[in-house]
Amino acid sequence: MSTAIDGLSKTVDAPTGRLLYTPKEAAEVLSYGRSTIYELMAEGALKYVKRGRSRRIRRSDLEAYVNSLEPVCN
Numbered sequence: 001m002s003t004a005i006d007g008l009s010k011t012v013d014a015p016t017g018r019l020l021y022t023p024k025e026a027a028e029v030l031s032y033g034r035s036t037i038y039e040l041m042a043e044g045a046l047k048y049v050k051r052g053r054s055r056r057i058r059r060s061d062l063e064a065y066v067n068s069l070e071p072v073c074n
Contacts, residue, residue, distance in 0.1 A: 020049070020056035029062060040065070 021029065023037045026046075030037070037057075040046035045068075047061040 019059055021059065021062065023048075023055060023057065026057045026062060030066070 023041070024034050026032075027034045027037045032040075037046065041048050041055065041057075046057065046065050048055045048057045050056075
């Protein structure tokens, strides 16, 4: 089964109802590099939760980040 964030065409195999994503999975969903995800987390643009050394990004935080992006008009 695949899931997409906010109708994005990029999908990642995920169980139904997935709530948390690793930075690598979030990068795949957003079509960003993994290091870009870590940069966004470090600057506070992308919220995450931390348990021990593990960082996870909530689905709702991925959606909020995408919704905060300003479209570019040429």
